[in-house]
């Protein structure tokens with residue numbers, strides 16, 4: 358199909374198989390199913406994979422080149438290895454950054470190349486005009502600035518896609534200039550050198566993108582652990598107070614902010630009788646029960662050891678029935694007791710203090726104080742019940 362003789366076609370196919378097979382063997386020996394480009398070390402893995410695969414191809418090139426084109430061994434090695442290296446660097450990042458599903462892929466493209474974010478891609482495209490206009494291979498480094506802007510703006514996948522397009526464009530441009538004799542190439546060595554330089558240029562945006570992505574992932578993890586309780590996943594005290602403050606500030610006429618303070622009853626007994634681990638399980642179980650009784654947008658926080666709070670999403674003062682929700686929590690906790698590892702169930706109860714405020718400008722401290730008073734009353738009245746205070 359390529360016009361090569363059967364023998365040559367066989368050699369080309371063997372070269373590709375050897376190169377790809379060696380790369381796969383490398384992944385297998387490193388116990389890597391794939392390379393996660395959001396890891397910082399991933400670019401070095403891609404580089405190593407490309408070098409190993411390209412060198413395997415180069416070894417076959419040493420044998421094949423003199424037979425096919427009558428050149429020397431070392432020409433065969435450099436041509437073959439260089440071509441494979443550029444191909445690997447162009448395609449591997451895209452392969453490893455490819456989203457798992459087609460839906461994810463389309464979503465990623467839509468998100469990154471939406472009207473508001475398309476400028477870096479367009480700028481890169483325009484920058485590719487300079488090498489075309491000048492027919493000078495040195496100008497092929499010019500679009501790197503645009504690609505780096507893309508790396509700062511887009512996901513690793515979209516950056517890898519744009520980088521691949523740049524590589525294809527650059528390789529075509531070099532071949533065109535080489536074929537026309539438009540530039541001062543002194544032979545295959547120069548051609549290969551510039552191809553390998555293109556792959557180095559192409560690696561730069563991938564390095565930047567992988568670094569930015571892994572930093573974002575780390576920051577998101579840190580932010581999550583700073584704002585959430587590690588045992589239950591509920592908001593931490595500080596993050597909950599911030600959410601409550603936001604709710605109070607966005608309060609408008611006709612709405613109310615409702616705060617639940619909930620404290621597990623005789624929790625010390627659970628720890629003393631069943632051990633601390635059972636106590637931890639009871640805390641986790643309680644949060645799951647409460648979450649079942651809430652709607653999306655309602656926020657639960659862990660305020661202290663066995664004390665929790667809930668603030669509800671925007672509520673219409675007339676329609677919202679806070680005691681009804683509290684009753685649902687009591688009932689669900691009663692119906693679904695914690696089951697211990699030995700199969701025995703461990704029933705426990707909760708006391709709930711509710712405070713509501715419907716006047717914009719009321720203070721958060723007053724609301725918390727009212728809920729705390731209500732909780733104290735619920736405890737004093739015998740526990741396993743709810744008391745409501747209105748600010």
Ligand SMILES: Nc1nc2c(ncn2[C@@H]2O[C@H](COP(=O)(O)OP(=O)(O)OP(=O)(O)O)[C@@H](O)[C@H]2O)c(=O)[nH]1
Pocket residue numbers: 588620621622623624625626628632633634635636637640661662663736740
């Ligand atoms: N297992 C476990 N226990 C906790 C945790 N945080 C707090 N506690 C325990 O919760 C208990 C709270 O005890 P108290 O404040 O006396 O309250 P209580 O026994 O629940 O009694 P009342 O609140 O008056 O009904 C203490 O024994 C704490 O050690 C936790 O994360 N895990």
